Amino acid sequence: MSKEPDRIFAKPLAQVPDFAFNEDVVRVFPDMIKRSVPGYPTIVENLGVLAAQFAQPNSVLYDLGSSLGAVTQALRRHVRTDGCRVIAVDNSAAMVERCREYLNGQDSMFQELLPVEVIEGDILALDFQPASVVALNFTLQFIAPDQRxxxxxxxxxxxxxxxALILSEKLRFNDAEEHALLTDLHVAFKRANGYSELEIAQKRSAIENVMKPDSLEEHRERLLAAGFSKVVPWFQCLNFASLIALP
Ligand SMILES: Nc1ncnc2c1ncn2[C@@H]1O[C@H](C[S@+](CC[C@H]([NH3+])C(=O)[O-])CC(=O)[O-])[C@@H](O)[C@H]1O
Ligand SMILES: O=C(O)C(=O)Cc1ccccc1
Structure with missing residues (x-):
């Protein structure tokens, strides 16, 4: 993985453009996501462990909004179920191109990995095949709320x-005090990871129009409305959480 440090918001910008998963972001993405999302490495690794419990023979495992394929790689490290294959989907051409390179690297280092296909496309337009595991790892928050x-x-x-569906998201909180506390603690996490006040402020304004977090209660209600029978949170670190939703 690229070791390039994220300095995207380090210099003052006259106008902060809306955040996009473009070439510049792709180059620094592994560093950016690790320093911005508390618990990210734990979530990704354990997603593989969880997936191994839910994988059914001869089915598809989806990684939706796969970025550079960190979840896909974890699925391939942990799942050994017969006849499974991974389909990773992302609509950023820059992400998909680099993701394919990283997966070729994984293939050259390990044998007997699940086959994988990387699709450049919109997950809203995807024709889903029978699946046993669907991972939405910090992707739903970028989908327009009325499409979720x-x-x-x-x-x-x-x-x-x-x-199972495994859904990881940044959360907002209905209780104003809880929201303020966990937002402040997230800022402290970013500061501790070397981001300046300027970087933190400019990133906040870049994502505010494109990333719309929901509360845990909204996630639960929406998942039940979509036909899931049970919603089980399995991880939370500050304002970032991951849920298991059962069909
Ligand atoms: N409609 C869409 N269709 C397809 N892809 C989309 C769409 N909208 C956004 N994306 C893609 O969803 C990804 C979200 S990042 C996921 C991290 C990864 N899961 C990880 O575990 O490393 C989350 C983050 O950066 O916070 C980006 O690559 C977008 O291009
Ligand atoms: O950086 C943040 O504040 C976030 O909420 C997470 C994030 C991580 C990577 C890209 C966009 C948002």
Whole structure:
């Protein structure tokens, strides 16, 4: 993985453009996500462990909004179920190109990995195949809020018995005090990871129009409305959480 440090918001910008998953972001993405998302390495590694429990023979494991394929690589490290294959999907051409290179690297280092296909496309337009594991690792928050239920319903329809959706998201909190506290602690996390006040402020304004977090209660209600039977949070670090949703 690229070791290039994230300095995207280090210099003062006259106008901060909306955040986009372009070439510049792709180059620094592994550093950016590790220093910005508390618990990210733990979530990714354990997503593989969880997936191994839900994988069903001869089914698809989806990594939706795969970025550089960190989740896909974890799925391939942990899942050994017969006849499974991974489909990774992202609509950023720059992400997909680099993701394919990293997966070729994984293939050259390990044998007997699950086959993988990387699709450049919109997950809202995807024709889902019967799936046992669907990972949405910090992707739903970038989907327009009014499209979220329909996407989750289509995922629910494609899930096989015994399978699961694993959904990781930044959270907002209905209680104003809880929201303020966890937001401040997230800022402290970023500061401790070497981001300046300017970087933190400019990144906040870059993502505010493109990334719309929901509360845990909203996630639970929407997942139940989409036809899931059970929602089980398995991880939270500050204002970032991951849920298991069962069909
Ligand atoms: N409609 C869409 N269709 C396809 N992809 C999309 C869409 N909208 C956004 N994306 C893609 O979703 C990804 C979100 S990042 C996921 C991290 C990864 N899962 C990881 O575990 O490393 C989260 C973050 O950066 O906070 C980006 O690569 C977008 O191009
Ligand atoms: O940086 C943040 O404040 C975030 O909420 C997480 C994030 C991580 C990577 C890209 C966009 C948002």
């Amino acid at each position: 239920t329909a996407l989750l319903s289509r995922i629910r329809q494609s899930l096989l018995p015994g399978g």
